[in-house]
Amino acid sequence: MDAITGLIAFTLYLVSTLGLLLRLKGRAFFTQKPIAYLLLPGFAAVTLHSIVLYKNLIGINGFQFGFFEAASSVAMVISLLILLISIKRRTEILAIVILPIAAITLLTQSISPSSYMLPYDAPQGLKIHVLVSIIAYSLLGFAASMSIVLSLQNRMLHNHHPGGLMKKLPPLQVMEKLLFDFIFAGFIGLTLALLSGFVFLDDLFAQHLVHKTVLSIVAWLVFAILLVGRFTIGWRGRTAIRWTLSGFASLMLAYFGSKFVFEFIVMS
Known part of the structure; x- marks a missing residue:
């Protein structure tokens, strides 16, 4: 079934x-x-x-x-x-x-x-950590996919091709606002995921978790700098796209990269 x-x-x-x-x-x-x-x-x-x-x-x-x-x-x-x-x-x-x-x-x-x-008898805090992590990765993953579309829009504008596909997309300003809304929400989720990890997990810097922890902190710092740059300097366009993709790449390596290595290489 x-x-x-x-x-x-x-x-x-x-x-x-x-x-x-x-x-x-x-x-x-x-x-x-x-x-x-x-x-x-x-x-x-x-x-x-x-x-x-x-x-x-x-x-x-x-x-x-x-x-x-x-x-x-x-x-x-x-x-x-x-x-x-x-x-x-x-x-x-x-x-x-x-x-x-x-x-x-x-x-x-x-x-x-x-x-x-x-x-099933795992600590409730660990379950909360897993749930919050999935939500954070999803929000930031969506933001990363939006940044790719923004990159395409920027390239079309710089190459003076405003028609065709451009007409099928929301205005650039709308896309950028939506992008940062999701980055901010994902950043809050990532912050909670890291805090819950430090509170509820015994040792985030244990051998099998250290790469995940370090890369997650790197991703958090990247998104933190991006948001500060956005609200203080007005970062947008290519700068925002690069920082978004860099942060999500670090996050992908932190979670899925570490998970793949641990489950299919270390444990095999």
């Missing part, structure tokens, strides 16, 4: 992606339809994705929360964010990129055995 549900979710992700892509290309049938019609399969996919993920997470002795489950969780949350925003904003291009990634993570999570278990 879970396999069928996952397959339906996978298909719906691709259906929504195809509809949005054809809308972006200006196909009459899809441009004449309200955007909600094209997003509906995506919302259904996220709902089914959450059901499959939940069932896969529940193990006999604890939560099965390995590398693939973590990637699937983050991709699902980012997909939900972009679908919600796309109702009011012209952010279809982000959905076209993110929804297939969510579909792939769902597929890999469904067919791959879990490589890590969080016991």
Whole structure:
């Protein structure tokens, strides 16, 4: 049953992606339809994705929360964010990129055995730390994907190509404001994740956690400097894009890089 549900979710992700892509290309049938019609399969996919993920997470002795489950969780949350925003904003291009990634993570999570278990009797603080971390990574991951679109917009403007794809995107100022709203929210989440880690985990600088901790702190510093630069100097454009991508790259290495090495290399 879970396999069928996952397959339906996978298909719906691709259906929504195809509809949005054809809308972006200006196909009459899809441009004449309200955007909600094209997003509906995506919302259904996220709902089914959450059901499959939940069932896969529940193990006999604890939560099965390995590398693939973590990637699937983050991709699902980012997909939900972009679908919600796309109702009011012209952010279809982000959905076209993110929804297939969510579909792939769902597929890999469904067919791959879990490589890590969080016991049911684990401290409540540890569970809170994991949950807050996922939310923070999702918000900052969404911000990183937005910064890539902003980079594309900036390049088009500098090359004097204001038409075509540019008309399909929100104004640059709107995109930048949205970007920093998500960076700020993600930064708060990352701060809480780090604080909960220091409070509830025995030793964040233990051998198997030190790389994750150091890289997470580096990411926190990068986003902190970016936000200070934004609100004091007015950083925007390419500067904001570089700092956003640098911070998220450090965060990706901190969580998924460390998780991959620990679960598939050290523990193998």
